[in-house]
Structure formats: C-alpha cells, structure tokens
Amino acid sequence: MMETQASKYIITREDLNVDPIALLTDGLKIGRLPGCELVLNHPTVSRLHAGINAADGRFYVFNFSHSSGTTLNGRVIPVEEAEVLADGDALQIGPFILHAQRQGDALNLRVSLQVAVKIGEVEARDDIHAASTRAVEAKQDARLMSGISDSLSVFWEKRKREAGKMQRLSALRPQAPSRVLGKARFNWTPTRDLVRPWPVSVFVWGVIVVGLLSVVAAVGYTKAFSPAPLSGAHARATAQVAPAIAVRPNANSCTTCHTLKSGMESNCAACHQTEAFAATITKPHVDAGITCVNCHAEHRGVEFSPAADGVQACASCHDDANHQLYRGKPVKTPHGGTFGYPVANGKWVWAGLDQAEWARKPPGVREALGRMEDAAHRQPTAGDAADRQRSAQFHILHLHRVKTVEGLRGNKDGEMSCSSCHQSFAPIDRITPRTTCASCHNGNRAGRFQSVVAGDQPNCVSCHVQHFKDARPWASLFLDGARGQ
Ligand code: HEC
Ligand code: HEC
Ligand code: HEC
Ligand code: HEC
Ligand code: HEC
Ligand code: HEC
Ligand code: HEC
Known part of the structure; x- marks a missing residue:
C-alpha cells in the first residue's frame, strides 16, 4: 500500500490570462465546481472531473467523469482509473488541454483552451517517445497500479463525497435538458429557458409576514385603516333609540357599510329597515342620484351626529353657489x-x-x-x-x-x-x-x-x-x- 503525499502544483492558466499559481495539496481536484483547486468552467466539464495526486514520487491522474471523459495523450482514461503522468503529457478535459511538466518535485500544469478540438484529436506529437516510454512504464507498473488504485481510490472516494456536498446549483440553469447534442450544445442563444429561478421562499415568507401584520392591524387597530373614528351612533354596541331605527347595533364594525358585494347605499338601507323606520328617499332625490352618503357623512369622530349632518346637508347643497350637476340637474x-x-x-x-x-x-x-x-x-x-x-x-x-x-x-x-x-x-x-x-x-x-x-x-x-x-x-x-x- 502506498501513501498519498502532499506535493506542489504550479498552474499556469493560458486560457484565463492570469499569473501562474503554486499550491501545495495532497490531491489536486479538477472540475467545474468552485471548490476545485483547478476550476475549468465549461458545461462539458463535470463538477469533479479528474484528480491528480502524488505517490512514491509519481503523479497519478484519475478520471471521474462518466459523461465526457478525460484523455491522456488522446487516449481515454477509463472511469475511476488512474494513469501515471509523465513529462510532456497532454491531458484533455472538455475543451481544455492540460500540459504536464515535471519541475523538480512539483508538477507544472499549463492550461490552454482549445475550443475546436474533438476528444481524441490531441496527440502528443512533440513527444511520441514519451508516450511509448510511458506504455512500457505502465506495463511495468501493472502490479504497482493495483496497489495504487486501492489507496488512491480511497482518497478520491472521500474527495468525491465532499464534492457532492460542495454542489450548489447555479442560479442560472436551463429549465429543461438541452435537446441538441454535440457541439451545437455550445452555440448558446439567449432563450427564456435560462431564467433566474424565482426565490420562492422569499416570496412565501413575505406574504406570510405581510398577511400576519395585516391581520393584527385589522383586528387590533381597525382605526389604523379608518380615516377618523366612527360616530357614536355607529360605534355603540347597544341600540339606544326606541322604537328601533336599525336592525342591530353596528358596534364599530367596518364591514357593515364597506363590502365588496353590495354598494354602501344598500348596506345602510338594509340595516335601517325596521317597523318604526325605513330609510326612504324622495323621488326627486332618487331621480337625481342622491344617496344616503350625500346627506349623511361618516368618520367625523364620536361626537358627530349623522342625522344632524343630514339636516345641514339640505341648505348646503340647495344653494345658488353650488354649480355641480346631479345627473344633469342643477340646484339653486x-x-x-x-x-x-x-x-x-x-x-x-x-x-x-x-x-x-x-x-x-x-x-x-x-x-x-x-x-x-x-x-x-x-x-x-x-x-x-x-x-x-x-x-x-x-x-x-x-x-x-x-x-x-x-x-x-x-x-x-x-x-x-x-x-x-x-x-x-x-x-x-x-x-x-x-x-x-x-x-x-x-x-x-x-x-x-x-x-x-x-x-x-x-x-x-x-x-x-x-x-x-x-x-x-x-x-x-x-x-x-x-x-x-
Ligand atoms: C356607518 C357606515 C360606515 C361604517 C360602519 C364605516 N364606514 Fe368607512 N366610510 C363611510 C362613509 C359614508 C364614507 C365616505 C364615503 C364617500 O364619501 O363616498 C366612508 C369612507 C371610508 C374610507 C375612505 C376615506 C376617504 O377619504 O376616501 C375608508 C378608508 C373607510 N371608510 C374605512 C372604514 C373603516 C376602517 C371602518 C371600520 C372602523 C369603516 N370605514 C366603517 C361609512 C362607514
Ligand atoms: C303651530 C305650528 C305650525 C305652524 C304655524 C305651521 N306649521 Fe306646518 N306643520 C306643523 C306640523 C306639526 C306639521 C306636521 C303635521 C303632521 O305630520 O301631521 C306641519 C306640516 C307641514 C307641512 C307638510 C310636511 C310633510 O309632512 O311633508 C308643510 C309643507 C308645512 N307644514 C308648511 C307650513 C307653512 C308653509 C306654514 C306657514 C303658512 C306652516 N306650515 C305653519 C306645524 C306648523
Ligand atoms: C336628502 C338627504 C337625505 C338622504 C338622501 C338620506 N337621509 Fe337619512 N336623514 C336625513 C335627515 C335630514 C335626517 C334627520 C331628520 C329626520 O330624522 O327626518 C335623517 C335621518 C336619518 C336617520 C335617523 C332617523 C331617526 O329617527 O333618528 C337614519 C337612520 C337615516 N337618516 C338613514 C338614512 C339612510 C340609511 C339613507 C340612505 C338609504 C338616508 N338616511 C338617506 C336626510 C337624508
Ligand atoms: C349594522 C347596522 C347599521 C348600518 C349598516 C348602518 N347603520 Fe346607521 N345606525 C345604526 C344604529 C344601531 C344606529 C343607532 C341607533 C340606536 O342607537 O338605537 C344608527 C344611527 C344612524 C343615524 C342617526 C344617528 C344620529 O345622529 O342620531 C343615521 C343618520 C344613520 N345611522 C345613517 C346611516 C347611514 C347613512 C348608513 C350607511 C352609510 C348607516 N347608517 C349604516 C346601525 C347601522
Ligand atoms: C297654519 C295656518 C292656517 C290655519 C290654521 C288655517 N288656514 Fe286657511 N289658509 C292658510 C293659508 C296659508 C292660506 C292661503 C293664503 C293665500 O292664498 O295666500 C289659507 C287660505 C284659506 C282660505 C282661502 C281659500 C284657499 O283654499 O286658498 C280659506 C277659505 C281658509 N283658509 C279657511 C280656513 C279656515 C275655515 C280655517 C279653520 C278651520 C283655516 N283656514 C285655518 C293657512 C291657514
Ligand atoms: C347633494 C345635493 C342635495 C342634497 C344634500 C339635498 N338635495 Fe334636494 N335635491 C337635489 C337635487 C339635485 C334635486 C333635483 C332637482 C331637480 O329635479 O330639478 C333635489 C330635489 C329636491 C326637492 C324637490 C324639488 C322639486 O322641484 O320638486 C326638494 C323639496 C328637496 N330636494 C329638498 C331637499 C331637502 C329638504 C334636503 C335635506 C334633507 C335636500 N333636498 C338635500 C340635491 C340635493
Ligand atoms: C315652511 C315650510 C318650508 C320650509 C321650512 C322649507 N321649504 Fe322648501 N318649499 C316649501 C313649499 C311650500 C314649497 C313649494 C312652493 C315653492 O316652490 O316655493 C317649497 C319648495 C321647495 C323646493 C322646490 C322649488 C325650488 O325653489 O327649487 C326646494 C328645492 C325646496 N323647497 C328646498 C328647501 C330647502 C333646501 C329648505 C331648507 C333651506 C326648505 N325648502 C325649507 C316649504 C318649505
């Protein structure tokens, strides 16, 4: 059994135009996830696509991607298997080419982007020799590899579980799987299937909070919605006039006068309909569209008398100075x-x-x-x-x-x-x-x-x-x- 060891990686991103970075890790994670040490941001790259670690002075590359694969010098690395990385090797992951170069104890990875390549096209033209040497080495290492697989697999199993936890879907993701395959997948056209998902939880909580506040306000502080307190007559919980002039006391209720179903006029009239009193309106007034609220105001405070207001309304409306028309009829x-x-x-x-x-x-x-x-x-x-x-x-x-x-x-x-x-x-x-x-x-x-x-x-x-x-x-x-x- 071999032990994985921390080693140094130098990453040169030619694709990103950033300065080379050096890092020390016992396993270099390569993939699309931001948690990877080498982030390759492309839809064909898996979240955790491949991994490299060092054991016994060599670097091993693992392929974890079932879908798009990882190739080493043009050869696909079987899933879940390791290959030894030699100087001059070219790894391909999606459209990225990773050129491996030993630099003392460190492994130098030069990342370039090659959009037009097909998987399998890349060949280690510069160093065919290296490839054949590697094949020989691989044979020699056959026995070794089985031991490596065990220990390194354990190492990467752990990393993959962590990667699973790291997974956080992008807020921008297609609503439906892409219908086209192959290269056409990357010819992006801005369509509506890429929408930022509505933050449902924010909305739901907003509705709940506003709803609760409204209920509290409506129940506890009706007056908060009311322009001014109701008249004593409509605030009272017991009727005082005898014989009764209303079916029941209003007791500060709002929904007796204000309803969605029926007009205020009919609500007033329905409650003010008793043996001793009926809120009739004279024919000339009905014809002119005069209703209860033309004569009886409300929301003028507890001391306000809607009946006395009615008495005053006559002279203030029937006035030469009032130039308003009521259904076309003037007043004087x-x-x-x-x-x-x-x-x-x-x-x-x-x-x-x-x-x-x-x-x-x-x-x-x-x-x-x-x-x-x-x-x-x-x-x-x-x-x-x-x-x-x-x-x-x-x-x-x-x-x-x-x-x-x-x-x-x-x-x-x-x-x-x-x-x-x-x-x-x-x-x-x-x-x-x-x-x-x-x-x-x-x-x-x-x-x-x-x-x-x-x-x-x-x-x-x-x-x-x-x-x-x-x-x-x-x-x-x-x-x-x-x-x-
Ligand atoms: C006795 C009947 C009556 C009751 C009960 C009543 N209102 Fe009114 N409300 C009126 C009248 C009349 C108006 C004036 C409507 C108009 O001018 O067209 C009015 C107007 C309003 C207005 C509009 C004010 C404006 O300036 O346009 C609001 C808001 C209102 N009422 C809320 C309430 C609330 C809240 C309650 C419960 C505390 C309530 N009302 C109970 C009769 C009533
Ligand atoms: C002594 C007091 C008194 C005097 C003076 C008086 N009225 Fe009357 N008037 C009444 C009473 C009381 C009624 C109500 C009778 C009823 O409802 O049975 C009434 C009723 C009326 C009505 C009918 C109201 C209705 O029910 O629609 C009119 C109109 C009217 N009076 C006009 C006059 C005019 C005009 C004068 C002057 C010429 C006058 N009254 C003098 C006491 C008086
Ligand atoms: C043209 C003006 C006018 C209109 C419209 C009108 N009222 Fe009146 N109302 C009065 C006057 C004036 C009084 C006070 C004199 C009286 O009691 O007759 C009054 C009194 C009342 C009273 C008190 C009765 C009492 O014996 O104390 C009630 C209740 C009433 N009106 C309800 C209504 C209702 C409900 C409507 C609509 C269906 C309405 N009024 C429409 C003018 C009006
Ligand atoms: C739920 C029943 C109810 C409704 C709806 C209602 N009222 Fe009243 N109203 C009453 C009661 C109860 C009284 C007081 C009677 C008593 O104390 O015996 C009253 C009293 C009145 C008075 C006499 C107040 C005074 O100054 O003496 C008027 C005028 C009046 N209402 C008009 C209206 C008008 C206009 C509306 C519609 C905008 C209306 N009411 C809607 C129940 C109602
Ligand atoms: C509340 C006041 C009032 C009382 C009480 C009253 N009248 Fe009159 N009467 C009038 C008025 C107003 C006129 C119309 C006057 C005018 O033409 O200017 C009138 C007119 C008349 C006329 C003239 C005819 C007409 O119809 O115009 C006669 C006749 C008459 N009254 C008789 C009587 C008799 C009889 C009584 C008692 C049973 C009486 N009146 C009580 C107010 C009253
Ligand atoms: C908001 C305005 C308004 C108020 C308030 C109002 N009226 Fe009127 N009134 C009218 C209009 C409009 C007419 C119809 C005029 C017409 O037909 O030429 C009318 C008609 C009348 C008529 C019949 C006139 C005719 O030529 O036959 C009388 C009487 C009358 N009103 C008395 C009153 C009395 C009394 C009050 C108070 C209780 C009152 N009005 C309150 C607007 C009002
Ligand atoms: C003493 C009784 C009496 C009083 C009080 C009275 N009126 Fe009249 N009103 C009459 C009589 C009678 C007529 C019919 C004769 C006429 O047209 O002049 C009339 C006619 C009317 C008319 C129809 C004719 C017109 O000129 O438009 C209106 C509207 C009217 N009154 C409104 C009112 C108003 C508003 C008040 C309160 C400011 C009032 N009245 C007070 C007795 C009265």
Missing part, C-alpha cells in the same frame, strides 16, 4: 332661502303629500281630510280641483291635533284653530298666514336639531320630510298624539 337656493310658502300668485303650488305619506297619518286625520276634501269639492267657486285638494291637505295637516305655539292664538285646548292663521274671514285674511310659518318650522321647534338650525332659520326637513316612514319625526314634538287617532 329655494324660495329665496327663507321659509317656503304653499301659495304663489293666488295658486296652490305646494305639491302636497302622496298616498303613502297619508297612509302613515292617524285614522282621525285621514277621515277629517276626506270630509274636508268633500266640502272643498262642493264649493265650485274656490279655484280648480287640484287647488282645492292642496288647500284641504294643508289645512288638515295644521288643524285637529297641532299644538299652538306662543304668539299664535289657539282654541281652549291649546290647539291650532282658524283664528291662529286668519284674523278675518270675509274676505279671507291672506296676509297673516305668511307670518306664522316661521314660528313652527324653524330650528328651535325642531327640538332634536336645535344646535343645527337656528330659531329664525328654516328647518328644511320639517316641511320636506325625507324619511316619511319615521315613527318619531320632529313634528311629533308639537303634535297632540291623543287627537285624531
């Missing part, structure tokens, strides 16, 4: 910005209430209306039919159960009567009624919206009810509930 300051009046130029211009609105009035009021409309129809002199009907509606709404206010006369029960508005009847007093409207349809009388509408300012929704299906409209504050039922 109505009836001079003051209290509207139902009669203009002797004609009743007020549209009156529709069937659905009357249906919400107590039975007593509806019967009184019927009697009055009958009487109106029996008076052919007092204007046209529509006129008389509107007059009847207006009068009936303001009689029977409306409590009078300070400054206006009333009957013995404190309710409105003919003399609350008319000072004289023959001819009928048409002046005094104009002065009465502001005593009731203002901010003060609205009670709920005192802070929003001033005492001398018109409260728009008191004359133009938006949500007529509301069991507690402002007017109930001065309607006598017992009367007209």
Whole structure:
C-alpha cells in the first residue's frame, strides 16, 4: 500500500490570462465546481472531473467523469482509473488541454483552451517517445497500479463525497435538458429557458409576514385603516333609540357599510329597515342620484351626529353657489332661502303629500281630510280641483291635533284653530298666514336639531320630510298624539 503525499502544483492558466499559481495539496481536484483547486468552467466539464495526486514520487491522474471523459495523450482514461503522468503529457478535459511538466518535485500544469478540438484529436506529437516510454512504464507498473488504485481510490472516494456536498446549483440553469447534442450544445442563444429561478421562499415568507401584520392591524387597530373614528351612533354596541331605527347595533364594525358585494347605499338601507323606520328617499332625490352618503357623512369622530349632518346637508347643497350637476340637474337656493310658502300668485303650488305619506297619518286625520276634501269639492267657486285638494291637505295637516305655539292664538285646548292663521274671514285674511310659518318650522321647534338650525332659520326637513316612514319625526314634538287617532 502506498501513501498519498502532499506535493506542489504550479498552474499556469493560458486560457484565463492570469499569473501562474503554486499550491501545495495532497490531491489536486479538477472540475467545474468552485471548490476545485483547478476550476475549468465549461458545461462539458463535470463538477469533479479528474484528480491528480502524488505517490512514491509519481503523479497519478484519475478520471471521474462518466459523461465526457478525460484523455491522456488522446487516449481515454477509463472511469475511476488512474494513469501515471509523465513529462510532456497532454491531458484533455472538455475543451481544455492540460500540459504536464515535471519541475523538480512539483508538477507544472499549463492550461490552454482549445475550443475546436474533438476528444481524441490531441496527440502528443512533440513527444511520441514519451508516450511509448510511458506504455512500457505502465506495463511495468501493472502490479504497482493495483496497489495504487486501492489507496488512491480511497482518497478520491472521500474527495468525491465532499464534492457532492460542495454542489450548489447555479442560479442560472436551463429549465429543461438541452435537446441538441454535440457541439451545437455550445452555440448558446439567449432563450427564456435560462431564467433566474424565482426565490420562492422569499416570496412565501413575505406574504406570510405581510398577511400576519395585516391581520393584527385589522383586528387590533381597525382605526389604523379608518380615516377618523366612527360616530357614536355607529360605534355603540347597544341600540339606544326606541322604537328601533336599525336592525342591530353596528358596534364599530367596518364591514357593515364597506363590502365588496353590495354598494354602501344598500348596506345602510338594509340595516335601517325596521317597523318604526325605513330609510326612504324622495323621488326627486332618487331621480337625481342622491344617496344616503350625500346627506349623511361618516368618520367625523364620536361626537358627530349623522342625522344632524343630514339636516345641514339640505341648505348646503340647495344653494345658488353650488354649480355641480346631479345627473344633469342643477340646484339653486329655494324660495329665496327663507321659509317656503304653499301659495304663489293666488295658486296652490305646494305639491302636497302622496298616498303613502297619508297612509302613515292617524285614522282621525285621514277621515277629517276626506270630509274636508268633500266640502272643498262642493264649493265650485274656490279655484280648480287640484287647488282645492292642496288647500284641504294643508289645512288638515295644521288643524285637529297641532299644538299652538306662543304668539299664535289657539282654541281652549291649546290647539291650532282658524283664528291662529286668519284674523278675518270675509274676505279671507291672506296676509297673516305668511307670518306664522316661521314660528313652527324653524330650528328651535325642531327640538332634536336645535344646535343645527337656528330659531329664525328654516328647518328644511320639517316641511320636506325625507324619511316619511319615521315613527318619531320632529313634528311629533308639537303634535297632540291623543287627537285624531
Ligand atoms: C356607518 C357606515 C360606515 C361604517 C360602519 C364605516 N364606514 Fe368607512 N366610510 C363611510 C362613509 C359614508 C364614507 C365616505 C364615503 C364617500 O364619501 O363616498 C366612508 C369612507 C371610508 C374610507 C375612505 C376615506 C376617504 O377619504 O376616501 C375608508 C378608508 C373607510 N371608510 C374605512 C372604514 C373603516 C376602517 C371602518 C371600520 C372602523 C369603516 N370605514 C366603517 C361609512 C362607514
Ligand atoms: C336628502 C338627504 C337625505 C338622504 C338622501 C338620506 N337621509 Fe337619512 N336623514 C336625513 C335627515 C335630514 C335626517 C334627520 C331628520 C329626520 O330624522 O327626518 C335623517 C335621518 C336619518 C336617520 C335617523 C332617523 C331617526 O329617527 O333618528 C337614519 C337612520 C337615516 N337618516 C338613514 C338614512 C339612510 C340609511 C339613507 C340612505 C338609504 C338616508 N338616511 C338617506 C336626510 C337624508
Ligand atoms: C349594522 C347596522 C347599521 C348600518 C349598516 C348602518 N347603520 Fe346607521 N345606525 C345604526 C344604529 C344601531 C344606529 C343607532 C341607533 C340606536 O342607537 O338605537 C344608527 C344611527 C344612524 C343615524 C342617526 C344617528 C344620529 O345622529 O342620531 C343615521 C343618520 C344613520 N345611522 C345613517 C346611516 C347611514 C347613512 C348608513 C350607511 C352609510 C348607516 N347608517 C349604516 C346601525 C347601522
Ligand atoms: C347633494 C345635493 C342635495 C342634497 C344634500 C339635498 N338635495 Fe334636494 N335635491 C337635489 C337635487 C339635485 C334635486 C333635483 C332637482 C331637480 O329635479 O330639478 C333635489 C330635489 C329636491 C326637492 C324637490 C324639488 C322639486 O322641484 O320638486 C326638494 C323639496 C328637496 N330636494 C329638498 C331637499 C331637502 C329638504 C334636503 C335635506 C334633507 C335636500 N333636498 C338635500 C340635491 C340635493
Ligand atoms: C297654519 C295656518 C292656517 C290655519 C290654521 C288655517 N288656514 Fe286657511 N289658509 C292658510 C293659508 C296659508 C292660506 C292661503 C293664503 C293665500 O292664498 O295666500 C289659507 C287660505 C284659506 C282660505 C282661502 C281659500 C284657499 O283654499 O286658498 C280659506 C277659505 C281658509 N283658509 C279657511 C280656513 C279656515 C275655515 C280655517 C279653520 C278651520 C283655516 N283656514 C285655518 C293657512 C291657514
Ligand atoms: C303651530 C305650528 C305650525 C305652524 C304655524 C305651521 N306649521 Fe306646518 N306643520 C306643523 C306640523 C306639526 C306639521 C306636521 C303635521 C303632521 O305630520 O301631521 C306641519 C306640516 C307641514 C307641512 C307638510 C310636511 C310633510 O309632512 O311633508 C308643510 C309643507 C308645512 N307644514 C308648511 C307650513 C307653512 C308653509 C306654514 C306657514 C303658512 C306652516 N306650515 C305653519 C306645524 C306648523
Ligand atoms: C315652511 C315650510 C318650508 C320650509 C321650512 C322649507 N321649504 Fe322648501 N318649499 C316649501 C313649499 C311650500 C314649497 C313649494 C312652493 C315653492 O316652490 O316655493 C317649497 C319648495 C321647495 C323646493 C322646490 C322649488 C325650488 O325653489 O327649487 C326646494 C328645492 C325646496 N323647497 C328646498 C328647501 C330647502 C333646501 C329648505 C331648507 C333651506 C326648505 N325648502 C325649507 C316649504 C318649505
């Protein structure tokens, strides 16, 4: 058995145009892997292609490559076998030629690149003699070789295992095996099969981390996404208004109003749909594309009242200064910005209430209306039919159960009567009624919206009810509930 011994190698890279390097090793690894002492970077070179070591003053070269082989002076070295290297020998590995030259104890390897050679073409023309000598030597060494193979094989088995561990695939590698063989394999064209593989793990971890953070933020800090806190009404976990105006409390939830499936409008309406309240919108507004959020803002803090905001919205939108068009429809300051009046130029211009609105009035009021409309129809002199009907509606709404206010006369029960508005009847007093409207349809009388509408300012929704299906409209504050039922 022979012992491998560390020896000196001098490597001259003619192919790379770098200075010669000298190294001391007990086994020179040759291959494509960066871990090899002699790196031959070419696709036909195996990761660990060949190895050289010294034993008993000679250098032995091993071939490990099954695929493309290693030739010594044109002769292929069988796989896993060793050959003695003599002075002047030419080793070929892929397109590389390694010229071996003894230099004292050291082995000088001169590496050159010969792209156009075929395996087997290289001949040791300079030194045919050396080759024949070597053949003789080889015969002499036949016995020796078997001993060498054992010990050196053990040495290289270890190196190959290490090389296996050294293996790290290049980030750039073909996705599919090359379909062409032979030299054409090296005629590289930049195709898309050479792509840097997507760093999947980085992506996956990124998604996980971002996802977790979002969940934490969404669950723990909803307000982080919210423009500003929700109104108290929508933040509360218990409903306070009776009778109920919403199906359930909102309890600071975001997904009640904001959903992907349905529009905000229908979400609001779906929750605000109870026995006592339905979020109806008047026909002119529906036609003009006005929705809940045009009148009720949100995210203005806990103190913010969406209902009071609705009251204010009327005058700020219905303003000459607002030049916006709503489905092509302009807005302007109505009836001079003051209290509207139902009669203009002797004609009743007020549209009156529709069937659905009357249906919400107590039975007593509806019967009184019927009697009055009958009487109106029996008076052919007092204007046209529509006129008389509107007059009847207006009068009936303001009689029977409306409590009078300070400054206006009333009957013995404190309710409105003919003399609350008319000072004289023959001819009928048409002046005094104009002065009465502001005593009731203002901010003060609205009670709920005192802070929003001033005492001398018109409260728009008191004359133009938006949500007529509301069991507690402002007017109930001065309607006598017992009367007209
Ligand atoms: C009661 C209904 C309602 C609830 C509940 C609600 N929002 Fe909103 N949100 C609105 C309205 C109304 C707007 C204004 C939309 C518009 O102007 O078109 C809005 C707007 C937004 C906007 C856009 C702000 C902008 O400037 O455009 C974000 C973001 C938002 N809400 C997040 C949230 C979050 C987070 C929650 C849960 C804490 C939440 N919302 C709960 C009604 C609601
Ligand atoms: C044209 C303006 C306008 C539109 C559109 C509008 N509202 Fe209103 N809303 C108001 C006004 C003004 C008030 C306060 C006066 C009142 O109670 O009638 C109000 C009050 C409310 C109230 C409180 C009722 C109460 O008794 O306290 C709710 C709830 C409500 N609206 C929901 C909605 C919903 C839901 C929509 C959309 C389907 C909507 N509103 C559309 C103007 C509007
Ligand atoms: C999940 C149900 C729910 C949804 C969705 C919802 N609300 Fe409400 N809303 C409520 C509750 C509950 C109240 C308070 C009622 C109470 O306390 O009894 C309320 C109160 C209101 C009020 C009266 C607040 C005040 O100032 O007195 C208005 C106006 C209103 N909501 C409008 C809207 C609008 C507009 C939307 C859509 C943008 C909407 N709501 C969506 C449940 C909801
Ligand atoms: C965002 C703007 C906007 C808001 C807020 C708004 N309106 Fe309107 N309103 C309109 C538009 C647009 C029309 C349709 C005008 C038309 O048909 O010529 C309209 C129509 C009307 C009409 C019918 C007019 C007619 O000629 O028949 C009345 C009454 C009315 N609004 C009252 C109100 C009241 C009361 C409020 C507050 C509760 C209010 N509006 C809030 C835009 C608004
Ligand atoms: C809330 C105020 C108010 C009350 C109360 C009131 N009226 Fe009128 N009345 C009016 C107004 C407004 C007009 C229209 C005046 C004009 O043409 O400028 C009117 C007009 C009239 C007319 C003229 C015909 C018409 O229809 O235009 C008669 C008649 C009349 N009222 C009778 C009565 C009688 C009778 C009572 C008591 C049962 C009464 N009014 C109670 C406000 C009132
Ligand atoms: C004493 C207080 C009082 C006076 C004065 C008064 N109103 Fe009214 N008005 C009411 C009450 C209360 C209602 C609601 C009646 C109901 O819903 O049954 C009402 C209803 C109305 C409505 C119908 C609102 C709806 O339901 O759509 C209009 C329009 C109206 N008034 C206009 C006027 C005008 C114009 C004047 C002045 C000529 C006037 N009112 C004077 C208290 C008054
Ligand atoms: C005292 C009751 C009363 C009050 C308060 C009132 N209106 Fe009117 N409004 C009427 C009557 C009656 C008419 C019909 C006669 C007319 O067209 O002038 C009318 C007509 C309208 C019209 C349709 C005609 C037009 O000029 O465009 C609009 C819009 C309107 N009002 C909006 C408002 C707004 C916004 C407010 C609050 C700033 C308001 N009203 C306050 C009674 C009132």
